[in-house]
Amino acid sequence: MRKDSLIFWDLLAKRYSRQPIADEAAYRKKLEVTQSYFRPDMEVMEFGCGTGSTAIIHAPHVRHILATDGSEKMIEIARDKAKAKYIENITFECINIDTLVLPPESLDVVLGLSILHLLANRDEIIKKVYTMLKPGGIFVTSTACMGDTMPYAKYLAPIGRLIGLTVRVFTQAELKNAMEQAGFAIDYEWSPGLDKAAFIIAKKPR
Ligand SMILES: C[S@@+](CC[C@H](N)C(=O)[O-])C[C@H]1O[C@@H](n2cnc3c(N)ncnc32)[C@H](O)[C@@H]1O
Numbered sequence: 001m002r003k004d005s006l007i008f009w010d011l012l013a014k015r016y017s018r019q020p021i022a023d024e025a026a027y028r029k030k031l032e033v034t035q036s037y038f039r040p041d042m043e044v045m046e047f048g049c050g051t052g053s054t055a056i057i058h059a060p061h062v063r064h065i066l067a068t069d070g071s072e073k074m075i076e077i078a079r080d081k082a083k084a085k086y087i088e089n090i091t092f093e094c095i096n097i098d099t100l101v102l103p104p105e106s107l108d109v110v111l112g113l114s115i116l117h118l119l120a121n122r123d124e125i126i127k128k129v130y131t132m133l134k135p136g137g138i139f140v141t142s143t144a145c146m147g148d149t150m151p152y153a154k155y156l157a158p159i160g161r162l163i164g165l166t167v168r169v170f171t172q173a174e175l176k177n178a179m180e181q182a183g184f185a186i187d188y189e190w191s192p193g194l195d196k197a198a199f200i201i202a203k204k205p206r
Pocket of ligand 1: 047049069071074095112114118119
């Protein structure tokens with residue numbers, strides 16, 4: 001295993017891959033909305049792809065997906081799942097989003113699902129995504145905005161850090177503001193419920 005693999009997520013990977021989707025209807029809707037933006041010639045990058053389930057579902061709708069995650073264990077499981085389904089247009093790579101380097105304006109779509117609240121440098125990464133996207137490209141996100149539902153969670157963040165987990169508490173409005181500050185325009189927004197992840201699609205203007 002890589003020395004810099006994310007230990008907390010490595011330990012969780014097997015269990016995570018067996019976990020059922022918490023809200024199947026909301027998940028399906030997010031997939032459908034995302035796919036309404038896809039074209040068959042598109043180049044997609046997902047960061048924090050976990051065990052690859054979403055990339056595997058989207059793969060038949062685009063040209064290629066670079067699916068990345070900072071946990072080697074997550075990526076191992078993802079590779080096995082894609083192989084079992086004969087999916088050949090996903091490249092899985094174990095890499096932290098902090099160190100991922102791609103040419104500017106090289107991507108049509110970036111997916112960041114259940115990850116932005118786990119990044120200490122969220123705003124830096126949003127700007128990085130903006131740079132990687134082509135004009136007109138989209139950033140698809142689904143994010144626990146705990147500042148709206150459980151603001152006290154910020155007091156638990158230090159406990160998370162003790163076990164190698166970064167958790168950031170912010171509101172949906174703060175997240176949208178960070179995207180707009182980076183240059184994005186909010187193209188689509190949906191919150192399935194009070195304590196559910198906010199689904200936001202941000203577009204880089206042409
Ligand atoms: C909550 S899981 C979400 C997985 C998947 N996107 C999903 O929706 O099921 C968070 C994932 O982000 C990865 N991750 C956390 N911090 C990361 C970072 N800085 N760079 C890359 N991946 C990261 C973890 O390894 C984990 O697989």
